[in-house]
Amino acid sequence: MARSYLVLEDGTVYEGEPFGYRSDAFGEVVFATGMCGYQESLTDPSYQGQILVMTFPLIGNYGTTDDFYQSDKVHARAVVVREYCKEPSDMYAGKTIDEFLRDNKVPGISGIDTRDLVIKIRNGGTLKGAVTEDRESIPDLVEKLKAAPAPSEGNLVGEVSCKTVQRFDENKEITVGLLDCGEKGGILRDLRSRYNVIMFPYDTPADVIIESKVQGVLLSNGPGDPSHPMILKHTARTVADLSSQLPLFGICFGNQVTALALGGKTYKMKFGHRGCNQPVMYEGRVYITSQNHGFAVDDGSLEGTGLVADQFNVNDRTVEGMRHKDLPIFTSQYHPEASPGPWDTSFLFDRFGKVIKEGHL
Numbered sequence: 001m002a003r004s005y006l007v008l009e010d011g012t013v014y015e016g017e018p019f020g021y022r023s024d025a026f027g028e029v030v031f032a033t034g035m036c037g038y039q040e041s042l043t044d045p046s047y048q049g050q051i052l053v054m055t056f057p058l059i060g061n062y063g064t065t066d067d068f069y070q071s072d073k074v075h076a077r078a079v080v081v082r083e084y085c086k087e088p089s090d091m092y093a094g095k096t097i098d099e100f101l102r103d104n105k106v107p108g109i110s111g112i113d114t115r116d117l118v119i120k121i122r123n124g125g126t127l128k129g130a131v132t133e134d135r136e137s138i139p140d141l142v143e144k145l146k147a148a149p150a151p152s153e154g155n156l157v158g159e160v161s162c163k164t165v166q167r168f169d170e171n172k173e174i175t176v177g178l179l180d181c182g183e184k185g186g187i188l189r190d191l192r193s194r195y196n197v198i199m200f201p202y203d204t205p206a207d208v209i210i211e212s213k214v215q216g217v218l219l220s221n222g223p224g225d226p227s228h229p230m231i232l233k234h235t236a237r238t239v240a241d242l243s244s245q246l247p248l249f250g251i252c253f254g255n256q257v258t259a260l261a262l263g264g265k266t267y268k269m270k271f272g273h274r275g276c277n278q279p280v281m282y283e284g285r286v287y288i289t290s291q292n293h294g295f296a297v298d299d300g301s302l303e304g305t306g307l308v309a310d311q312f313n314v315n316d317r318t319v320e321g322m323r324h325k326d327l328p329i330f331t332s333q334y335h336p337e338a339s340p341g342p343w344d345t346s347f348l349f350d351r352f353g354k355v356i357k358e359g360h361l
């Protein structure tokens, strides 16, 4: 039987079986705790550059289907599972996860003790890793992994953002802008069901957005480090310029860029939050949220920015959302569009329209 290896920069090697597309891969090894939603996660552009470990022990049991794509392809560089399902329920009459990964040219590795791997990441933080079937190459690979720059040091947003302005006219009363840092299809879906949308590349200057006459701007999710020089130069500049002119709603990367644009700071978390079961305390209630992030806003850095953190993760107290004291700006670190996950917080998309109409939070 063919063997495949997950090799970590600290020299740890996990042996398993290859599935999906047969190739090597390199990325930041992160874990997600959702029990379902594997297809949405794998196609979420925010996973660009990452090797995704699924903590749920059986992945692929309901197959895959065209409806669940969050973009046009798989963005994770490899998938690590305990077991994958070879004969899924055919309720969606789609492809198996094995076929889906082969079509998308992304390798999987199964038979891994994902509990052990996740404890390692949780204790020591995320690591760079590689998937290979070439056992002989492992000692060299460990050296290469140690020396390789973290994938999040690249301009990952530039790789996934749209290249030209796109319009979605839905015959609605309100028209919003979407600053695309690697938006998930679920965000565009939830905007289009309520508003006309004009989507802009991540490096669009504020005056171009203002000229288009949008009435508010949603700042999307996206991969990599929000304090990357290209993001500070373009996206954060745009958000800073827009902040005094239009209502803004930032989701995930958009939340982080809002903090940076107004003078706050972000930092890399030890292992992040990924999955559809992250509890967030907001106005005295706990919402179960969908998340995928490895960076966070530094609460202590918000003083003097006008922003206040008003939502917190129940598990580790990190910032999960902000609002501006005077301006119509609000954010969430989690994903109100779910895709995958619970719809507890989809009301934020309605709130965006209300804020646009009323001009204040």
Ligand SMILES: NC(=O)CC[C@H](N)C(=O)O
Binding pocket: 046, 220, 221, 222, 223, 224, 225, 226, 251, 252, 253, 254, 292, 293, 294, 295, 296
């Ligand atoms: N989903 C996202 O927008 C992720 C934001 C950022 N890349 C992070 O990992 O924190």
